[in-house]
Amino acid sequence: MEIILFKAILVLVLFLISLGIAAYSTYAERKVAAFLQDRIGPDRAGPFGLLQPIADGVKMFLKEEIIPNHSNRWLFILGPCIFMLTALMTSAVIPWGMPLEFNGTKYALQVADINIGILYIMGVLSVGVYGIMIGGWASNNKYALLGAIRGSSQMISYELAMGMSIISILLISDGSLSLSHIVESQKGMNWNVFYQPLGFLIFLICAFAEANRTPFDLPESESELIGGYHTEYSSMKLGLFLFAEYINMFISSTVISCLYFGGYQFPGLEYLSAHLPANLVSVISIGALFTKVFFFIFFFMWVRWTIPRFRYDQLMRLGWQVLLPLSIANMLITGGVITFFNL
């Protein structure tokens, strides 16, 4: 009974954290953009503009809600719902830190430690495409349809290379698909990024494409497609689309940290857990994970203002003719090295 209560609280906390981080990512994005372009950025609402996300949220809720006349009403509403739902579902299998301890019982900081953890993330990702497709099609607008088709074909193409680079990770971490196993196999500084630098690069590029971030934000490139698949959306439905994208960015950063940068592991964690109370160690390990996550969120924003957008044919060529063969080669080399040196 207690374990169910704990899991329910954990789900609620994760939900609030995801939404909170997504909200403050919008603020951080504008501040980082301002910093990189030598501006000040939002500074009117509250000290340093810290209340800006709240003001934006209120604005989104109060705007007029428009559903186009010739659109398919139910599918139009369903689109952003699916996109938001899948964005929030991914966090269920991520191990957030060392277990907490109450009354002598240990509670793992992971909603579901299923033995297919990483495949679950891939599955939810592939279902997330439907949000974009249904939303874009139901708008009954050529720009929206084009944006939806671009978005979904881009996501399908990059999923392949992403899956291939995950396979090499599985090869070097005892073949377990569970994320908590993958994180535990990277004790200390034994991070996967040192063994899989090429795989990390491929995964990172694919994560950018999956999250529809610049340089791969073609589904919503405003100069040619206005707003892409959310052209016809207004009010909080548009807000849901934008919000879910920031949640996706947060989750991709978390997955990158877990797969390649040891998740909550850091050098000296074993020493600390032998000498400090369990709950304190747990909090420190959560802090370590979030430090990595925040760095990658910053990295996402940094790249946005550094690298210009790809052309669509370049994007497809990069996905199919460069990243996919590279990731297959990476997998073969990893497997060969493990076999020949009996690692």
Added chain:
Amino acid sequence: MESTIVFYLLSALSVISALFVVFSRSPIYSVLSLIVCFFTIAGHYIMLNAQFLAIIHIIVYAGAIMVLMLFTVMLLNLNKELGTHKFNLTKLMAVITGGLMFLVIIASVKSSSLANYQAPAYLNIGNAEDIGMKLFTDYLLPFEISSVLFVSAMISAVLLAKKEVK
């Protein structure tokens, strides 16, 4: 007890969505309810403790194949109601193939008896590890033959998609 309720809910959902695939007049709703049907079948896999199969089912069918179906329906803008201009020959063929499929199902149901069915004691049927072991020991030949089939299908798809070389 709970699992029985979940089972009946899932079964009802999968039957209803499967019927909706056939009876819906608009192709887009057919495709969407087929996706719902796939999800309920994945739910059945999870109830059989076969999580790996369930997630592969979702990734392959719901995540890849149905996206392509949706693509086709959206790009051809097939949302007008169909069903009026089907040729008689098409209908006849559909009846014959459907009837044959029905016969196969009846035969398999008849030969199996559910009355004294015992669930297997070994519960790790759905792990990636166990499936891999089975595939590479007991079922190696069918596995390799199907991979050859897949390669030939891929090559022919590339050939079909290529512009004609003169």
